[in-house]
Amino acid sequence: MPSWSNGKRYNARPDPMIIIVTGGTFDKEYNELAGKLFFKKTHLHEMLELGRCGLNVRVKTLMMIDSLHMTSRDRKRILDECIKSAEKQIVITHGTDTMVETAQVLGRKIKGKTVVLTGAMVPYKFGSSDGMFNLGSALSFAQSLPSGVYIAMNGKCFRWNTVKKNKSKGEFEES
Amino acid sequence: MPSWSNGKRYNARPDPMIIIVTGGTFDKEYNELAGKLFFKKTHLHEMLELGRCGLNVRVKTLMMIDSLHMTSRDRKRILDECIKSAEKQIVITHGTDTMVETAQVLGRKIKGKTVVLTGAMVPYKFGSSDGMFNLGSALSFAQSLPSGVYIAMNGKCFRWNTVKKNKSKGEFEES
C-alpha cells in the first residue's frame, strides 16, 4: 500500500519494482521478409520512456515466448524469478492465451509480494495496441493492491483464482 | 478498495466510474489550416476502445480548456461535478500546467470518493504520447486507492497536498 497509509511520505522510501518480460503478443513484431510475427528485443524500455514513467523500476527479460508454447518448466522459471527477486512489487508481461495458468502457478506459492500479470491483444508495435494502457494499469495496481497475485487486463484487476479468458471476446472476466 | 477485501466477489456489484474531461494537452489536436493546436471533441471514447477497457465507465466532457487559462470558476465547476456525480470513483483528465491547483480545490472539499486527476505531456493524437499509459494508470488507481484526491502522472500517484509539477523536467514530484 502507498506509504502514506501509516503517515509516511510516499517518496521517502520509493518501493523498487521489477517488470519480468516473458513475451506474448505484447512484444511481437512483424518480420517483413518472412511475412510473419516474431520476437526480437523487448519494447518495454521504449514504452516506459513513452509513458514518461518515473518509477524506480528495472526490466528483466526472462524469455520471449508465445504463451501457447509455454511449458510447466517455463512457468516454474517465472515463479522462481518472482520468489528470488528483491522487489515486492512485480509486473509480468505475458501472452494472454495462458496467462491464467501462469497466474495459478504463482498464486499458490507466492507470499508477501504484489504480482500483477498483464499483456496485450495487439502487439505494441502495431499501432492500435492496448499495450501502453495495460502497462500503466498494471504498474499502478502493483503499487496499490495488497500482497497477492493478480491479472490486470481491460482496465480491471482480477485475483488469480477467480479469472478466466473469454476467448471468443478476447477479454478477461471473473470466473 | 476492490470488494474482495471483505469476501465479496469483485464483479458482483461492479463500481461505476466516471471520467470527467476538462481538456488539456491530453485532447489537443493540430489544426492544419491555421498551423496551431486546438480542441475539437474528446478522444476518450477512442482511447477506452483502444485499451479494450471493460470497466463500467461513462465519459462526461465538462469543458475543453488549456489549464493555463482555467479560472477559479472553472475549477468550481469541476468540484461541483465531482460532488454531484453518483460515481464514487472519478478520473479527471486535465492540463498538467495547473493540475495541482485543481487538485487542491478538490482535496479540501471532497469526501467519500476516490478522485484521480491525470493528463498528458504530448497530445494523444500526436503519436508518441503518454496519454494511454496515464489513462490506464489513473483508472487503476481510481479503483484501488482509498477515498481522497490524487494526481496520477509518470506512473505514480501523489496525494493532492504533497505534489508539485517540476516545469523544467515536465514531471510531477512530491512536494
Place this chain on the structure above:
Amino acid sequence: MPSWSNGKRYNARPDPMIIIVTGGTFDKEYNELAGKLFFKKTHLHEMLELGRCGLNVRVKTLMMIDSLHMTSRDRKRILDECIKSAEKQIVITHGTDTMVETAQVLGRKIKGKTVVLTGAMVPYKFGSSDGMFNLGSALSFAQSLPSGVYIAMNGKCFRWNTVKKNKSKGEFEES
C-alpha cells in the same frame, strides 16, 4: 504525360485514374482473437484521405489475396479489369511476392495505358509501413510515365520485363 507538354493546361481535362486493389501485405490486418494476419476491407480510401489526395481517382477492390496464393486465373482477372477500365492511368496494389509475375501477364497484353503496380513490405495498419510512400510514388508515376506496365517500389520505377524481387533483401531490383 502531363498535358502541358503540348500546351494544354494540366487541369483542363484532369485524367481520371483507377486504383485496383488485389490485397497483399498492403492491406493486411492483425486479428487479435486468432493472433494471425488477415484481410478485412481495403484501407485505400483512408490512405488517400491521409495523403490529402486531390486526384480524380476511384478505388475498386477486385480481390483481397496474399499474392503467394494467386493463380493464373486471378492474374487474368486483373488483366481483364485493366483492359476494360475506361481510365488510362491505373495503379494496382498487390502483394510483393508475385508482383513481377502479374506485371509480366499485364505487360505482354496491355497497350495504350500506364499501369503501375505497387505494394508494401509492412502492412499499412502496422505503423512503420512503406505503404503511404509507395502509394504516393505509384500515383505520381502513373501520371507521368508513358504507356506501359511498371512496378513502383522503393521509390523507383521498373519496366515489367526488367525487374525482379530480391527476396533476401526484401527489395526490388533491375533484372
Place this chain on the structure above:
Amino acid sequence: MPSWSNGKRYNARPDPMIIIVTGGTFDKEYNELAGKLFFKKTHLHEMLELGRCGLNVRVKTLMMIDSLHMTSRDRKRILDECIKSAEKQIVITHGTDTMVETAQVLGRKIKGKTVVLTGAMVPYKFGSSDGMFNLGSALSFAQSLPSGVYIAMNGKCFRWNTVKKNKSKGEFEES
C-alpha cells in the same frame, strides 16, 4: 526521363538525387515542456528508411524555417543551392504557406534540372500526416518529369507558374 526512353537500362547510370530540406510543417515537432511546435533535426532520413527508399539520394539541411518567416534572402539561398548542386533531380521540402513564392524564384532562373517542391499539411511526427505520401510523390515526379520547376502536393504536380495555394481548403490548385 527514365533512361529507357533511349534504349539504356534504367539502373546502368542511376541518376543521383538530392533532397534539400528547408523546414516547414513537414519537419515540425511538439515541444512538450513549452507546449509549442518547433524544429529540431530533419526526419527525412527516418522517412526514407521507412519508405524503404532505394534511390541514390543525399539529404542536405539548408535551413529549418516556417515558410511564413522566409525572406527573399532565404529563397536566394535555396536558388543558389539548386544551381550549384551536381544533381539534376532535386526535391525541396518546404513550408506550404509560401511554397509558391519560392517556386517562382526558382522557376525563373533554373535550367536543365527537374526541381520538385513538396511539403506537408500535418507534421510527419504527428501520425496522421501526408508527409510520407508527398515524399514518395515528389521523388517519383523528380525522376520522371522533364526539366522544370514543379510543386507536388495532394498527389498532383503543378508547374511553378500555374499554381496557387487555396488557404481555406489547405490544398494546391491550378491558377
